[in-house]
Amino acid sequence: MDRGHRAVPHTADVRVEAWAPDREGCLAEAVAALVETFADTAGARSDAEADFTVPAGGDEDLLVAVLDEVIFRLEIEGTLPLETEAQPVDGGVRVRWRTTGTDAVELVGAVPKAVSLHGLRFSGTDSGWRCAVTVDV
Structure with missing residues (x-):
């Protein structure tokens, strides 16, 4: 699986x-999908790194926590991830981002406000992992 x-398309919100x-890898792709809904990062270069650990929990909880962290750092720090690496740790996940400030990118869509739990999916099969999430804008 690639x-x-x-x-x-989703009425009034964003679905990725x-x-x-x-x-x-699926978590990293979900972060990239979320960022692309509101920012054109083409040509942007990272100027910092950030890392954090999400404790053990259900897979859907991990997805929500990682995407919530994107929204939190966007609102509080004015930063967003350009590259995401995630590694498993004790049932949870350690996430490392290469980041840039919002002043280094062009905002092209509605800025996300929250991750919705409605219609949330994140699961693995023998052929790989898939997720789908709606984000309130």
């Missing part, structure tokens, strides 16, 4: 889907 992501061979 890695990838896309935005899907992502897929990858493993859970951590």
Whole structure:
């Protein structure tokens, strides 16, 4: 299975889907999908790194926590991830971002406000991992 992501039309909100061979790759693709819904990062260069750990929990909880962190840092710090690496740790996940400030990118869409739990999906099969999430804008 290849890695990838896309935005899907959704009334008044943003819906993204992502897929990858493993859970951590799918999380990274979901972050990229979310960022692409509101920012044009072409040509942007990272000027900082950030990392955090999401404790063990259900897979959907991990997805929500990682995407919530994108929104939190966007609102509080004015930063967003350009590259995401995720590694499993004790049932949870350690996330490392290469980041840039919002002043280094062009905002092209509605800025996300919250991750919706309605219609949230994140699961793995023998052929890889897939997720779908709606984000309130």
